[in-house]
Amino acid sequence: MDPPFAEKTNLPYLRVISIGIFTFNPFFMNYTENYRGVKIDVQTIDLDISQTVQEEIRNCLDKMIKFTPEINALDVYFKLEGKGGATNSIVSMRVGVPGPDVFAEEKGEHWVPLLKAVTDKNIRQLQKAKA
Numbered sequence: 001m002d003p004p005f006a007e008k009t010n011l012p013y014l015r016v017i018s019i020g021i022f023t024f025n026p027f028f029m030n031y032t033e034n035y036r037g038v039k040i041d042v043q044t045i046d047l048d049i050s051q052t053v054q055e056e057i058r059n060c061l062d063k064m065i066k067f068t069p070e071i072n073a074l075d076v077y078f079k080l081e082g083k084g085g086a087t088n089s090i091v092s093m094r095v096g097v098p099g100p101d102v103f104a105e106e107k108g109e110h111w112v113p114l115l116k117a118v119t120d121k122n123i124r125q126l127q128k129a130k131a
Contacts, residue, residue, distance in 0.1 A: 029042075029043070029044040029045075029047060029048055029049065030042065030043050030044075031049075031054075035058055035061060036061070036062075036065065037072075038061060038065075038071050038072060038073065038074055039072070039073045039074070039096075040057060040058075040061065040073075040074045040076070041073070041074070041075045041076070042054075042057065042075075042076045042077075042078070043075070043076070043077050043078070044077070044078040044079070045078075045079055045080075046080065047078055047079075047080065049078065049111075052112070053078075053111050053112065053115070056111075056112050056115050056116075057074075057076055057115065060093075060115055060116070060118075060119040061074055063119055063123070064095060064119060064122060064123055064126065067123050067126050067127060068097060068126050068130070070097050070098055071095055071096065071097055072096050072097065072098075073094075073095075073096030074093070074094070074095055074096065075093070075094040075096070076091065076092070076093050076115075077090075077091070077092040077093075078090070078091055078111065079092075081107070088107045088108065088109075089107070089108055089109060089110065089111060089114060090105065090106070090107050090114075091105070091106055091111065091114040091115055091117075091118050092104070092105040092118070093105075093115075093118040093119065093122055095122050095126070097126070097129075099129065100129070102122045102125040102126055102129070103122075104117075104118040104119075104121035104122045104125070105118065106118045106121070
């Protein structure tokens with residue numbers, strides 16, 4: 001069971017695993033905001049999201065709202081995969097709408113182009129669902 005302070009402070013903490021060895025839990029960065037009546041939930045592991053990326057998330061939401069004003073939630077997940085020079089950035093986005101939600105994921109190098117790519121994928125899914 002995780003200590004109660006871990007969620008509030010987002011600080012790494014020690015935890016005992018089954019063989020009794022202490023290990024650090026990775027740093028989780030989560031933030032939630034309400035933007036234009038839509039709950040935005042952003043989650044990362046071992047990353048800190050810049051103000052520029054946060055603004056791009058809002059721009060992506062603005063773009064999707066043009067296609068469907070029924071969006072009630074937006075979940076964005078950022079993750080790094082691999083080690084050393086062979087790391088891939090991964091962005092996943094779930095758009096909460098009435099009916100089935102839409103989801104897209106993209107791998108690449110830079111956060112902002114990945115956000116734009118998953119936004120475009122989700123827009124295509126939203127348009128297809130309306131047809």
